[in-house]
Amino acid sequence: RKEVEQDPGPFNVPEGATVAFNCTYSNSASQSFFWYRQDCRKEPKLLMSVYSSGNEDGRFTAQLNRASQYISLLIRDSKLSDSATYLCVVAAVNTGNQFYFGTGTSLTVIP
Amino acid sequence: DAEITQSPRHKITETGRQVTLACHQTWNHNNMFWYRQDLGHGLRLIHYSYGVQDTNKGEVSDGYSVSRSNTEDLPLTLESAASSQTSVYFCASSESRAGGQETQYFGPGTRLLVL
Numbered sequence: 530r531k532e533v534e535q536d537p538g539p540f541n542v543p544e545g546a547t548v549a550f551n552c553t554y555s556n557s558a559s560q561s562f563f564w565y566r567q568d569c570r571k572e573p574k575l576l577m578s579v580y581s582s583g584n585e586d587g588r589f590t591a592q593l594n595r596a597s598q599y600i601s602l603l604i605r606d607s608k609l610s611d612s613a614t615y616l617c618v619v620a621a622v623n624t625g626n627q628f629y630f631g632t633g634t635s636l637t638v639i640p
Numbered sequence: 641d642a643e644i645t646q647s648p649r650h651k652i653t654e655t656g657r658q659v660t661l662a663c664h665q666t667w668n669h670n671n672m673f674w675y676r677q678d679l680g681h682g683l684r685l686i687h688y689s690y691g692v693q694d695t696n697k698g699e700v701s702d703g704y705s706v707s708r709s710n711t712e713d714l715p716l717t718l719e720s721a722a723s724s725q726t727s728v729y730f731c732a733s734s735e736s737r738a739g740g741q742e743t744q745y746f747g748p749g750t751r752l753l754v755l
Contacts, residue, residue, distance in 0.1 A: 531682075533682065563743065571748070571749075572730055572746035572747060572748050572749050573683070573730070573746050574746070575743050575744075575745075578743070616682065616683075625696075627685055627688070627698065627699075628673075628683075628685070628744060629682070630675075630682030630683040630684075631682050632680065632681060632682045633682070
C-alpha cells in the first residue's frame, strides 16, 4: 500500500469555481502535512502546511482529519493561474521524518 | 537571495557510464535530499543528509551514492547508469527542527536520459 494516495484527476473547472482535493495517508503516526504545487516541468513549491486545526491562506483552505487519515485542499474562486499539479506530502517521526509524496492531482482552470 | 541550484539541467548519457549531478544551496541548511520523479510515482527519496559527513539511504538508493563534504553541496553519483535511471532528479534542502520536519525547498531539477 502506498504511503500517500491522491486522485490524479484531471480536474477541469471553470474560472471562479470551487474545487477540493483529498489525499489519504497510511501511517497513523504521521505528524507533518503539506500541500505543494508543481507547474509543468518545474520544481515543487510549498503551497501551505496543514495544521491540526485547519488553516486558511487567502483562497486556499487546508484541513486535516486524523481519524480518517486524510488531508484536503479547498480552492475557492479558481483562477487560471491555479492550473498546476497539487502534491500531498506527509512525514512521520517513525519513518525518520522523511517526506512521502502523493503522485499529484492535476488541475486545469478553464476560461 | 539564497537559493538552491542544480547542474546540469539536462544530461544525456550512455548505459554504464558514471554520472554526477550537482546540487548547491546557499541557505546554510543542514538537511539536503535527492529525489527522482517518474510518471505514475510521487517523488521518491534516493539519499539524504542531515549534515556534513552524514549520508543516509532513501527508498530507492540502489545504483546511487552521495557524499557531503560541506554544508552547501550534495552531489549525486550514478555509479553505472542504467536506462531505468532515466528520470527527473530534484534536490531539496531544509532547516533542522527538533521533533518534526521543516519545509523542503527544491532545486529546478535535472532531466537525465540514459540511452
